Amino acid sequence: MWHRLVEPMGFLFGPMAQEAIRQGVALPFQNSTAAFTAVLLIEGDSASGPVPVGAVPHAWLPVMQRLVSPVPDAGLPAGPLVMGILNTTPDSFSCAGQHYHAGSALQAAEQMVRDGAGVLDIGGESTRPGAAVVSPQQEWERVGPVLEGLHQSMPDVPLSVDTRNSLVMERALAAGARVINDVSALGHDPAALPLLAKQQCGVVLMHMRGTPQTMEQHTHYTDVACDVVRELGQRVEAAVEAGIARERLMVDPGFGFAKTQEQxxxxxxxxxxxxxxxxxxxxxxxxxxxxxTLTGVADPAQRDSGTVAASLMAMPFGNPLLRVHAVASMAQGVRVWQGVQGG
Incomplete structure (x- = not known):
């Protein structure tokens, strides 16, 4: 079903978007205050030139509907959310060992919430290229105390666990997690799909080819944007067929996972x-x-300004989750974008 894709173009925001919709020259874009005035019609490996929204052939209208229909919130608060990253690993690429112990992790999490995090994402396995593999039990020993402590101290804050192992998923959900964030899109552990089909949590499906150890060998794409959407679409369908309700699903294109800099x-x-x-x-x-690479900044901990600029590219969706280490600067960026664009 993903042979045909529609790519929105010609975006307007705020009052200009609403006026263009009223005049019939633009369509609303999902959950946002944005509107788009033209599209590319992509069929297989071929794409049309820009087509005004009023001139789209009738046969493409079901595909167009995907762009204008509101998207479910997957059990989380509506609107754009800043997702604070809490790595409990000793070898994270950007904050190695900083939150490895439960006490420091809890303090960091409380600060993230004060800074504007709407959800916290806790991870116990590094998935950087070439990262060492840890057992599910080791992963849970890192994640469990932090998750349990957070759920007890701030029960109203949605907690996500970044894992590809069903043992960690099951224990995390029992301990209060509301989201499972899987870099393998539920493809790593055969028990993950049937386990999550019996739950009510949100589920993030991330695009990756291969594994963290092999992904850099899998970067050949015909069209990286279309290929990623289609491959993620296949994982969405696999999750739905396994019994996970579509409205519970979220998607992550997997920047840096089996993609080159240019891609x-x-x-x-x-x-x-x-x-x-x-x-x-x-x-x-x-x-x-x-x-x-884009900024020339070698130290990952100094890349937060670039992170904010890049992450704002997702704001037209209306309800994106922006997953960051530095919550305060991202929350400021979101508020400025909303204020300027009328969101």
Whole structure:
């Protein structure tokens, strides 16, 4: 069903968008105050030139509907959310060991919430290229005390656990997690799909080819943006067929996972193509190598300004999750964008 994709173009925001919709020259874009005036019609490997929204052939209207229909919130608060990253690993690429112990992790989490985080994402396994593999039990020993402490101290804050292992998923949900964030899109552990089908949590499906150890060998794409959307679409369908309700699903294009620098840039430039999937979008660019290459900043901890600039590319969705290490600066960026664009 993903042979045909529609790519929105010609965006307007705020009052200008509403006036263009009233005049019939633009269509509303999903959950946002934005509107688009033209599209590219992509069929297989071929794409049309820009087509005004009023001139789209009738046969394409079902695909167009994906772009204008509101997207479910996947059980989280509505609107754009800043997702604070809490790594409990000793070898994270950007904050190695900083929150490895439960006490420091809890303090950091409380500060993130004060800074504007709407959800916290806790991870116990590094997925940077070439990262060492840890057992599910080791991963839970890192994540469990932090998750349990957070759920007890701030029960109203939605907690996400970044894991690809069903043992960690099951224990995390029992301990109060509301979201499972899987970099393998539920493809790593065969028990993950049937386990989550019996739950009510939100589920993030991230695009990656291969594994963190092999992904850099899998960077051949015909069209990286279309290929990522189609491959994520297949994972969405697999989750739905396994019994996970579509309204619980979120998608992450996987910046830096089986993509070259050039491919990451193209994927970000065309991120709104993900609207074809009809799922809430997670944009996880924080401090990544692509930010360092674009800015010339070698130290990942100094890439937060670039992270904010790049992450705002997802704001037209209306309800993106912006996954970052530095919550305060991202929250400021969101408020400024909303104030200027009328959101």
């Amino acid at each position: 990451n840039v193209v994927l970000l430039r065309r991120i709104l193509l993900l609207a074809n999937l009809g799922c809430r979008v997670v944009c996880a660019l924080s401090r990544k190598r692509m930010i360092g």
